[in-house]
Structure formats: C-alpha cells, structure tokens
Amino acid sequence: xxxxxxxxxxxxxxxxxxxxxxxxxxxxxxxxxxxxxxxxxxxxxxxxxxxxxxxxxxxxxxxxxxxxxxxxxxxxxxxxxxxxxxxxxxxxxxxxxxxxxxxxxxxxxxxxxxxxxxxxxxxxxxxxxxxxxxxxxxxxxxxxxxxxxxxxx
Amino acid sequence: xxxxxxxxxxxxxxxxxxxxxxxxxxxxxxxxxxxxxxxxxxxxxxxxxxxxxxxxxxxxxxxxxxxxxxxxxxxxxxxxxxxxxxxxxxxxxxxxxxxxxxxxxxxxxxxxxxxxxxxxxxxxxxxxxxxxxxxxxxxxxxxxxxxxxxxxxxxxxxxxxxxxxxxxxxxxxxxxxxxxxxxxxxxxxxxxxxxxxxxxxxxxxxxxxxxxxxxxxxxxxxxxxxxxxxxxxxxxxxxxxxxxxxxxxxxxxxxxxxxxxxxxxxxxxxxxxxxxxxxxxxxxxxxxxxxxxxxxxxxxxxxxxx
Numbered sequence: 001x002x003x004x005x006x007x008x009x010x011x012x013x014x015x016x017x018x019x020x021x022x023x024x025x026x027x028x029x030x031x032x033x034x035x036x037x038x039x040x041x042x043x044x045x046x047x048x049x050x051x052x053x054x055x056x057x058x059x060x061x062x063x064x065x066x067x068x069x070x071x072x073x074x075x076x077x078x079x080x081x082x083x084x085x086x087x088x089x090x091x092x093x094x095x096x097x098x099x100x101x102x103x104x105x106x107x108x109x110x111x112x113x114x115x116x117x118x119x120x121x122x123x124x125x126x127x128x129x130x131x132x133x134x135x136x137x138x139x140x141x142x143x144x145x146x147x148x149x150x151x152x153x
Numbered sequence: 154x155x156x157x158x159x160x161x162x163x164x165x166x167x168x169x170x171x172x173x174x175x176x177x178x179x180x181x182x183x184x185x186x187x188x189x190x191x192x193x194x195x196x197x198x199x200x201x202x203x204x205x206x207x208x209x210x211x212x213x214x215x216x217x218x219x220x221x222x223x224x225x226x227x228x229x230x231x232x233x234x235x236x237x238x239x240x241x242x243x244x245x246x247x248x249x250x251x252x253x254x255x256x257x258x259x260x261x262x263x264x265x266x267x268x269x270x271x272x273x274x275x276x277x278x279x280x281x282x283x284x285x286x287x288x289x290x291x292x293x294x295x296x297x298x299x300x301x302x303x304x305x306x307x308x309x310x311x312x313x314x315x316x317x318x319x320x321x322x323x324x325x326x327x328x329x330x331x332x333x334x335x336x337x338x339x340x341x342x343x344x345x346x347x348x349x350x351x352x353x354x355x356x357x358x359x360x361x362x363x364x365x366x367x368x369x370x371x372x373x374x375x376x377x378x379x380x381x382x383x384x385x386x387x388x389x390x391x392x393x394x395x396x397x398x399x400x401x402x403x404x405x406x407x408x409x410x411x412x413x414x415x416x417x418x419x420x421x422x423x424x425x426x427x428x429x430x431x432x433x434x435x436x437x438x439x440x441x442x443x444x445x446x447x448x449x450x451x452x453x454x455x456x457x458x459x
Binding site for chain 1: 155157158159160161162166167169171173175180183184256304323326327329330331334335338341342343344345346356357364365366367368369370371384400428431433439442444445446447448450451452453458459
C-alpha cells in the first residue's frame with residue numbers, strides 16, 4: 001500500500017469516525033431534544049392553566065359578600081314542621097315530644113299570636129369585685145335537668 | 154348517678170353548668186366556674202369600660218399587644234367572619250350604640266335613644282392580627298363587640314380548661330355545649346323554645362354537640378320614639394336585621410360555629426339561610442318564622458327526642 005493510499009485510507013477512516021461521532025452526537029442531541037419535547041409536552045398536558053395561578057393581588061382578589069353566596073340547591077332540602085296558621089302542637093310531656101310534622105288539623109282562621117315584645121323588669125347587676133367559691137350555687141340533683149336553647153335573655 | 158348543677162347570672166344571661174358526676178372534684182370544678190367566667194367577662198365585655206376589649210377599642214388605629222385570651226377570641230371572630238362571608242362581623246358595636254344598646258340588657262333599654270341612622274360597618278378583614286407578636290389592630294374610630302360569639306367561646310374554653318374529663322353541659326344564656334352524656338343516657342336533653350308558646354317546641358338530644366339559638370324575639374326594646382329595636386345588626390345595612398326568621402337554632406359540634414351560623418342564617422332569611430346551613434358540614438338547624446311556621450334542615454330530626 002502506497003503512502004498516498006495509506007493517507008487516503010487514514011483520512012477516510014477519520015472521516016467515518018468523525019461521522020460516527022458526529023452522528024452519535026447528533027443522535028444524542030436529537031434524542032435529548034426529543035426527550036425535552038416529550039417532557040415539555042407532558043408538562044404542558046399537566047400544567048395548571050395560567051389563568052388559575054394568577055397571583056393574588058388587591059385588584060383581582062374576589063371579595064366575598066353575603067348577597068353573592070351561591071345557593072347550590074334549587075329546591076332546598078327542608079322539612080316543614082309547622083305551616084303558617086297551624087297552631088303549635090300541644091306538648092304536655094316534656095320528654096316524649098315527637099316531631100310535630102302533621103300538627104293540628106285546624107287551619108284557616110287560626111293565626112299564630114303576634115310575639116309579645118318582652119319588657120323585662122330592669123335588673124341592676126353589680127359586677128362582683130371577686131366571686132367567692134362559697135357563693136356559687138352548686139346543688140345536687142338526682143338527674144340532670146333539661147337545658148333550654150333560646151335566644152339570649 | 155345524679156348531677157351537680159351550678160346556676161348564676163353573668164354575661165347578661167343566666168348560666169347553668171351541669172356535670173354528671175357528684176364527686177368532690179366535680180363539685181370543686183363547678184364551684185370555681187363563676188369566678189372563671191367573671192375573669193373572662195372582665196376581659197371581654199364591652200359593658201365594662203376597663204375591660205381589656207374596651208381598652209383595645211380605645212386604641213383603634215394602633216397595633217396593640219393583647220392577652221392570650223383576647224387573641225384567641227379575636228382569631229375566632231375573624232375566622233367566623235370569613236366562614237360567613239362577613240355576615241358575622243365583630244365590628245357592629247358602633248351600630249349597636251346607635252340604636253341605643255349601650256348598656257347591658259339587664260339594666261333595661263326601653264326609652265333608649267332613638268336613631269334611624271345607618272352606621273357604616275368596616276369589612277371584617279380590617280381586623281388585623283399579627284401572629285408573631287400577638288398584636289391586633291382595628292381601623293381608627295371602629296370598635297369590636299364580641300357579643301355574637303362571646304358566650305359560646307367562653308363555654309367551650311372553660312370546658313377545655315377542665316382538668317377532669319367528665320360528661321358536662323354548659324348553658325350560657327341558651328347557648329349550649331354538651332360533652333359526653335350522663336350515665337345510662339344517650340345524651341343531654343335540651344328544649345327548643347317556641348316563641349309563640351309557653352311550652353317548648355320540641356326536645357333534642359345532644360352528645361358532644363352544641364346548640365345555639367339566635368332570635369329577634371327577646372332582646373327587643375322600644376326606643377325613645379316608640380320604635381321597636383332589636384340587637385341583631387345586619388352588617389350590610391348597619392341596622393337591625395330585617396328577616397322572616399324569628400328564632401333559629403343551630404346544632405354543630407362547636408358552639409362558636411353554631412352561634413355564628415345562627416346569626417348569619419337569620420340575616421339571610423329562611424330560604425337562603427337554611428339552604429346555606431344545609432351545605433355546611435356537621436350543621437343542622439330549625440327556624441321558627443315570623444308567620445309561625447317552622448322549618449328545619451334535612452337531618453335535624455336525627456337530634457329530636459321522641
């Protein structure tokens with residue numbers, strides 16, 4: 001083999017090697033690019049829409065106000081215990097009260113009484129400077145007493 | 154097993170505490186309750202010029218370091234305002250003063266000053282709280298009133314402070330917190346008032362639940378012009394609420410929630426209010442309307458004692 005031929009052969013091998021390296025590099029780059037594209041696509045697919053992550057500022061903060069409360073149920077799930085004009089049930093046994101769903105059969109002319117405006121006797125309460133434990137009215141009872149839930153009085 | 158019962162007047166109401174235990178420890182816990190309530194009232198009452206709350210109000214506009222108790226109540230008030238979208242608003246005091254509610258209801262309010270003016274009530278977010286330093290600030294010329302949740306907060310606070318866990322019921326002016334149940338019983342029995350009748354409307358059974366009733370049936374008075382006023386201020390108008398609900402009772406595991414939700418629903422009116430309550434977790438309600446009708450949320454009946 002002549003020197004020229006050897007030089008050509010070396011150049012050819014160098015070129016092929018270079019092409020292989022370059023090709024590999026390109027392939028690697030292309031693969032990486034593909035992966036990047038794939039990742040970008042995946043991220044894009046799962047990303048929260050930009051509008052939903054708008055920074056909260058004073059200008060775009062939603063101010064909740066009572067009139068804007070959304071009532072989801074078009075037909076509220078309510079139970080009517082007593083209808084207007086129906087007298088309240090005659091509840092004589094305190095511990096056997098039943099839901100008065102049916103109420104009295106009498107309707108029409110019977111109107112519920114107008115609530116009487118309470119006018120309690122003035123009670124001047126002098127806040128004690130200190131309350132002595134012995135002044136506490138602690139009594140013993142055979143059974144718990146029935147509590148009473150009512151508006152403040 | 155019987156019960157020990159302690160009854161006295163405080164916070165402008167009748168307070169009754171019951172424990173299903175007759176031990177000396179239980180007696181001691183009950184006996185000290187009035188003084189503990191007095192200590193809370195001394196801090197939180199707007200009717201005491203030297204209370205911590207009123208001293209805080211006097212410094213409106215400034216950052217003020219507050220005690221652990223007042224801090225907790227202010228945090229709670231702000232939280233409940235947020236949950237009710239401001240329908241519960243602790244800034245209603247100037248409006249209450251405007252309609253003549255400037256002293257305890259116990260002292261009588263008939264003939265109080267008359268006013269038809271609407272008072273602008275600050276947004277609830279104006280109550281600023283600095284958690285790092287336990288300081289609070291409210292806008293200048295505003296004032297905080299804790300009447301809407303004060304009794305419920307106090308009842309719950311005292312229950313949690315007890316070192317002995319025993320079935321107990323705290324009734325603070327009709328706002329009830331029930332823990333556990335008396336021996337052999339499914340729960341504590343409470344009556345729901347019927348504002349149209351002497352007899353209760355019905356009875357409910359409470360176990361680790363609370364019940365609060367808001368209403369415009371009782372705390373009413375005639376001002377100097379003979380106009381009827383009541384104490385439930387609508388923060389949207391700055392005036393006593395216009396509503397078709399006469400009383401509303403709310404059941405919730407937390408008495409503070411029950412109180413705030415009852416007020417909010419009353420302000421919304423029966424349809425919107427009960428619908429809103431239907432959507433709140435662990436919440437049931439019964440409303441007596443001004444026309445005499447009675448409505449309740451879908452699962453309130455599970456509490457009714459039959």
